[in-house]
Amino acid sequence: MSASDVPVDVVGRAIRLLLLVGEHPHGITLSELARESGVPVSTSHRLVNSLCREGLVEFEPVGKRYKPGLGLFRLGQQAGQAYGFAGAALPVMQRVTRQTEEATLMSVLDGTHHLYVHYVDGPLPVGVRSEPGRHGPLHCTSMGKVLLAFAPAEVRADLLERVELTPYGPRSITDRAVLRAEVERAAERGYATADEEHHAGLRAVAVPVLRPDGTVFAALSTAAPAFRRTLDDLVAMVPVLQAAASELGVRLPTR
Structure with a gap:
């Protein structure tokens, strides 16, 4: 600073x-x-x-x-309750994890990063860990790309110019034109992936949680070790995530 x-x-x-x-x-x-x-x-x-x-x-x-x-x-718990992250989101995310047998994560856009707000651990011995309250990058995570893709046009354009393209993982996007193309693909497909971009050995897929008016509220993701899940395996889980996201879009408070 x-x-x-x-x-x-x-x-x-x-x-x-x-x-x-x-x-x-x-x-x-x-x-x-x-x-x-x-x-x-x-x-x-x-x-x-x-x-x-x-x-x-x-x-x-x-x-x-x-x-x-x-x-x-206590303040954090009260904020989580106000946004529905615990009461409304937890049962839905637990159901997703039972179906996928992998960790389920939720993030919201927070400035030039995304903020992890909820996490459900998977049942398998080796899995993905997350810490709610921590920030993550937008350019090299599946949830970050989804939040960019479904943000209002002016917000998306501004962020695509300002986000730092730090190479966190072996496949991190470090070219702004490539990031724009990836975000456009995510908007067209309705989901985004990350293949060892944030961390080596980690893959993830994410979908948007949209409010009834169509604006993005959060991103919902399944993440898994690369040795256990191919990218195609994760993409096959998109319908499960989308069904959960549709339910959450109705259940979560409209803020």
């Missing part, structure tokens, strides 16, 4: 510190907080201690690290 990006108001600085703590579930020191946020150490200390008093942040004396507090967890 550059000096010009540092919030100048107290609330903005406190939010910036809270977000940083949330990005470090195993804890972050005061000096690291100050350095990463660009907020002076004395101000960081005062603000993060205020967050501790409210239960949003927890101070761990051993190691002198700040970690997400239970208050932050």
Whole structure:
């Protein structure tokens, strides 16, 4: 973060510190907080201690690290309930996993990334893991491509110009023209795939969850190790995902 990006108001600085703590579930020191946020150490200390008093942040004396507090967890759970991620989405996603025997994931668009909001683990010994609350790239994940493909035209055009094409996996898309073509194909087919683009040895397929008015709400994905599932295997699961997405589009709150 550059000096010009540092919030100048107290609330903005406190939010910036809270977000940083949330990005470090195993804890972050005061000096690291100050350095990463660009907020002076004395101000960081005062603000993060205020967050501790409210239960949003927890101070761990051993190691002198700040970690997400239970208050932050409670807020996250309340937000998840408001969006229907737990109550409405979980039973549908569990059913998908029973049918596919692989992990089922859900993400929403969040700026120039997608945000993992729900995850159901598969029953097989080796599978795909996900952490709700974490961000993922748009250009090299099946859910990211779907969210791009079904975003409003002006949003899609803007993101296709701005997303960073970082080569995360051995087959990551690093050419903007190739990404545009891939997103166009996803819009035409109604689904997107990722073949070892985000992580080596991982394949995934995703479909959009559309609101009744046709706007995209989220992306729903099945992900599996490449040694167990070919891309054709995953594409064969698209009808299962689409049926679930249609149900979720009706059940999830219209926001």
